[in-house]
Amino acid sequence: MSAERAIACAPAPDESAAEERAWAVVQSAYRARPATSPRGRARRRLVLAPLVFAAAVALALSPAGAAVRRVVDRALGVPHAARALFSLPSPGTLLTSGADGTWTVDASGTKRRLGPWRQAAWSPHGLYLAVAGPDELAAVDPRGQVRWALSRPQVSDPAWYPANGYRVAYLSGHTLRVVAGDGTGDRRLASAVAGVAPSWRPDHPYDLAYVTASGRLVIRDADTGRRLWSVGGAWVTRLAWSADGRELLAAGRGQLTVYRGDGTVVTTVRSPARAPIVDAALAPDGRSLALVRGGSGEDVLVEAVTRSAIPRRVLSGQGLETVLWSPDGRWLLVSWPAADQWVFVRASGRPGIDGVSHIAEQFAVSRAHMPQLEGWCCTAQGTAG
Amino acid sequence: MVSATELVATAGENAAAPVAVSRPTLRRMPSERALIRGALAGSEADLEALFRRHWPRAYRAAYLIVHDHAAAEDIAQEAFLAAVRRLDRFDRRRPFAPWLGTIVVNRAIDWARARTARRESGEPLQDTVGAEPPAAGYSREVLAALAELSPEHRAVVVLRYVLEYTPGEIADALELPRGTVNSRLRRGLDVLERTLRERELR
Numbered sequence: 001m002s003a004e005r006a007i008a009c010a011p012a013p014d015e016s017a018a019e020e021r022a023w024a025v026v027q028s029a030y031r032a033r034p035a036t037s038p039r040g041r042a043r044r045r046l047v048l049a050p051l052v053f054a055a056a057v058a059l060a061l062s063p064a065g066a067a068v069r070r071v072v073d074r075a076l077g078v079p080h081a082a083r084a085l086f087s088l089p090s091p092g093t094l095l096t097s098g099a100d101g102t103w104t105v106d107a108s109g110t111k112r113r114l115g116p117w118r119q120a121a122w123s124p125h126g127l128y129l130a131v132a133g134p135d136e137l138a139a140v141d142p143r144g145q146v147r148w149a150l151s152r153p154q155v156s157d158p159a160w161y162p163a164n165g166y167r168v169a170y171l172s173g174h175t176l177r178v179v180a181g182d183g184t185g186d187r188r189l190a191s192a193v194a195g196v197a198p199s200w201r202p203d204h205p206y207d208l209a210y211v212t213a214s215g216r217l218v219i220r221d222a223d224t225g226r227r228l229w230s231v232g233g234a235w236v237t238r239l240a241w242s243a244d245g246r247e248l249l250a251a252g253r254g255q256l257t258v259y260r261g262d263g264t265v266v267t268t269v270r271s272p273a274r275a276p277i278v279d280a281a282l283a284p285d286g287r288s289l290a291l292v293r294g295g296s297g298e299d300v301l302v303e304a305v306t307r308s309a310i311p312r313r314v315l316s317g318q319g320l321e322t323v324l325w326s327p328d329g330r331w332l333l334v335s336w337p338a339a340d341q342w343v344f345v346r347a348s349g350r351p352g353i354d355g356v357s358h359i360a361e362q363f364a365v366s367r368a369h370m371p372q373l374e375g376w377c378c379t380a381q382g383t384a385g
Numbered sequence: 386m387v388s389a390t391e392l393v394a395t396a397g398e399n400a401a402a403p404v405a406v407s408r409p410t411l412r413r414m415p416s417e418r419a420l421i422r423g424a425l426a427g428s429e430a431d432l433e434a435l436f437r438r439h440w441p442r443a444y445r446a447a448y449l450i451v452h453d454h455a456a457a458e459d460i461a462q463e464a465f466l467a468a469v470r471r472l473d474r475f476d477r478r479r480p481f482a483p484w485l486g487t488i489v490v491n492r493a494i495d496w497a498r499a500r501t502a503r504r505e506s507g508e509p510l511q512d513t514v515g516a517e518p519p520a521a522g523y524s525r526e527v528l529a530a531l532a533e534l535s536p537e538h539r540a541v542v543v544l545r546y547v548l549e550y551t552p553g554e555i556a557d558a559l560e561l562p563r564g565t566v567n568s569r570l571r572r573g574l575d576v577l578e579r580t581l582r583e584r585e586l587r
Binding site for chain 1: 429432433436440441448449454466467
């Protein structure tokens with residue numbers, strides 16, 4: 001038999017079953033497409049125009065234009081938002097968790113439910129996920145198949161060691177525990193810790209940052225148990241190392257501090273009580289910071305980490321919640337539960353905003369339980385954002 | 386390229402009639418352009434016909450490049466989802482299959498390269514990947530021979546003999562010089578032929 005014939009016409013494994021599964025997904029995406037008829041588009045413009053016009057008039061005539069704009073923002077979110085998440089603007093796969101479990105969303109918009117997990121975290125190259133159930137820690141593949149599982153009480157905040165995935169840290173109640181990437185060797189690292197997700201330091205195996213119940217921010221070698229440094233950290237609610245492991249972001253409602261790897265301070269940003277920090281995320285390259293500030297007007301700011309750069313406001317609206325960077329650092333994803341939207345914002349260069357509406361419906365949950373954004377992984381080189 | 390028009394013979398409506406003999410009716414299958422037009426106008430049936438027509442080759446092409454049936458399913462599925470998203474921008478003067486095939490092959494190459502990079506980094510749990518189903522129509526020797534080629538070489542062979550691109554179309558799809566396409570085809574066939582010859586001699 002010739003080589004050409006050998007490969008030309010034979011069916012591939014599981015071809016028919018794969019066809020039926022794929023058709024179900026394609027059919028679903030086709031049904032969710034917005035109406036594309038010119039008449040449909042024109043009708044939508046007519047519906048929106050009076051509201052936009054009224055808002056513009058109000059802004060021109062009234063000194064309370066800002067208040068009107070907030071009302072408009074609250075009512076509409078981002079105008080002309082897509083009705084469904086058809087694609088991501090950047091390569092990678094999103095991870096979300098919520099009342100209906102854990103989902104992934106890949107760059108083409110395909111959603112996959114992994115299981116009834118409450119929290120999840122990517123492995124370094126996106127091949128696996130660490131997931132937390134009420135009393136269980138597990139590792140699953142991107143199709144939701146469980147690879148290993150541990151029964152522990154009140155599991156939360158799993159975190160894989162970056163680069164090699166050989167360690168997973170997690171909270172079990174008020175205890176910090178570490179297990180090997182293959183599920184073996186589970187042990188306690190620290191007792192009496194605060195409910196702040198631990199964060200591994202990239203390129204420094206196996207340094208781990210966490211917050212104690214007594215209010216100390218601690219960096220510890222997870223294998224030897226040696227404390228490397230600690231500072232006062234009772235105000236800290238979120239920890240994140242930069243992708244190169246050189247800087248640690250510690251954020252709380254009234255303050256955000258970036259530390260160097262030895263504990264010295266790079267910069268501190270203080271927020272007044274009327275504009276608390278709701279969320280913060282370091283860009284993959286560690287040079288920029290995205291902040292969500294709360295209060296009467298919520299903004300998403302993109303700032304350079306060093307003090308000298310002027311913060312740039314990239315999105316504004318009531319009820320913005322969490323922010324993620326894309327793995328390539330070019331986009332931000334902001335969740336906006338009040339508008340039932342996710343908003344993709346270009347972080348640099350030419351301004352751009354893409355909104356996606358009906359998020360709760362797409363994940364089969366109520367608007368009160370919009371899925372939490374857990375992560376956005378990975379670039380083609382396999383590094384997580 | 387496979388012609389977009391096929392002729393199908395079907396039995397007449399009165400096949401159960403005791404006396405009358407129904408003459409077979411020849412039904413012309415809708416053209417690709419008509420299916421795309423129908424899908425754009427909201428016909429799910431037309432979209433399904435387009436999907437069914439092109440799925441087998443898309444899936445087989447992805448499988449032969451990545452050698453992973455789950456990944457091949459994702460890749461082929463993604464290509465169709467991209468097609469659904471871009472249908473209104475698709476130039477109907479062009480054939481659909483090469484456009485779809487380019488998406489499949491480029492994504493398959495990306496996936497295969499990323500897998501190689503992950504293997505080199507020593508990601509744990511690799512040995513617990515689920516078992517592949519039986520390889521259906523492909524012999525183990527053919528798959529092993531293809532595995533000897535790089536993803537880029539495999540892609541050229543698959544585009545030529547599964548998706549039936551001309552060498553010029555392959556050069557356009559993969560943005561390669563024509564000479565490179567010809568040499569990769571030659572090398573790919575040499576490896577396959579040598580492997581099959583060795584099998585026959587056993």
